[in-house]
Amino acid sequence: MSNYIISHLKELESEAIFVIREIAAQFENPVLLFSGGKDSILLTHLAKKAFYPSKIPFPLVHIDTGHNFAETIMFRDQLVKKLGVQLIVGSVQEAIDKGRVNEEIGADASRNALQIVSLLDTLETHKVDAALGGARRDEEKARAKERFFSHRDEFGQWDPKNQRPELWNLFNGRKKYGEHFxxxxxxxxxxxxxxEYIKLENIELPSLYFSHQRECVVRDNVILANSEFIKLKEGEVVVEKTVRYRTCGDMPITGAVESDANTLDKIIEEIATTRTTERGGRADDKRAETAMEDRKKQGYF
Known part of the structure; x- marks a missing residue:
């Protein structure tokens, strides 16, 4: 009798696909939150596998801050066209124009937190009852408190002390009107x-994840891409560096790492030996010790 053994990557894939199918079974209007980063691209790939040969049965939602990397938007549009799925775009600029939020000012201004209002407005407009996201527990300590099914109240807020047990992979999707998960x-x-899974499945990614030349500004030991959204402080200069990105967010807050890793094998080798966290270069996480958790409590991704 032969033993049936699968790799840990296939175990993770199986678990994720089970959760994705559970969403389709329990909820009426689910969506997939798509940032254009590697995790949301991976999640989209898993959703495609979960329902193959049918198309993904729910829309992708992207909250456009207006400060995205051009590579991200280009990749998003190409992927949506290739998959033949619906794309819903929420606009932070539109929320600013309507007076729903006030744009930050100054050299360190960011639209990251402003996404909360646009996200909640988009979910409410489309009566979304479940939003799939690509967050992982190893990213950040606030993420580590999440369950698979993370309950949000009628205001879209998260209470980390009021999360439901998930014994034996039984997921409780019950909610009151106006709430969502x-x-x-x-x-x-x-x-x-x-x-490693991206390599295994040969998943395409935006070019910014691989080593490339880019004009940068070094601010508080974070390498930021020089762009129209960056206001130089006194003494700051623009320098050209060979960099890549480990995480994908807004241009003014997403730090790059100096790297010559231009292949998947080199990236995997680099990550295996690095001593810094994936979000270590995110300027928005440096504003306070509990910056991520504070945003999540207000309705952040």
Whole structure:
């Protein structure tokens, strides 16, 4: 009698697909939150596998801050066209124009937190009852408190002390009118799991994840891309560096790492030996010790 053994990547894939299918079974209007980053691209790939040969049965939602990397938007549009799925775009600029939020000013201004209002407005407009996201527990300590099914109240807020048990992979999707769930199928994946799976499945990614030349500004030991959204402080200069990105967010807050890793094998080797966290270069996480948790309590991704 032969033993049936699968790799840990296939176990993670199976778990994620089970959660994705559970969403389709329990909820009426689910969506997949798509940032254009590697985790949301991976999640989209898993959703495609979960329902193959049918198309993904729910829309992708992207909250456009207006400060995105051009590579991200280009990749998003190409992927949506290739998959033949619906794309819903929420606009932070539109929320600013309507007076729903006030834009930050100054050299360190960011639209990251402003996404909360646009996200909640988009979910409410489309009567979304479950939003799948690509968050992982190893990313950040606030993420580690999440369940697979993360309950949000009628205001879209998260209470980390009021999360439901998930024994034996039984997920309780019951909610009151106006409430919804954020669901994180790849919660148990690590950064290196993501990259090894991307290599295994030959998943395409935006070019900014691979080593390239870019004009940069070094601010508080964070390498930021020089762009129209960056206001130089006194003494700052623009320099050209060979960099890549480990995480994908807004241009003014997403730090790059100096790297010559231009292949998946080199990236995996680099991550295996690095001593810094994936979000270590995110300027928005440096504003306070509990910056991520504070945003999540207000309705952040």
């Amino acid at each position: 954020r669901v994180f199928p790849i919660s148990n994946w690590t950064e290196i799991d993501v990259w």
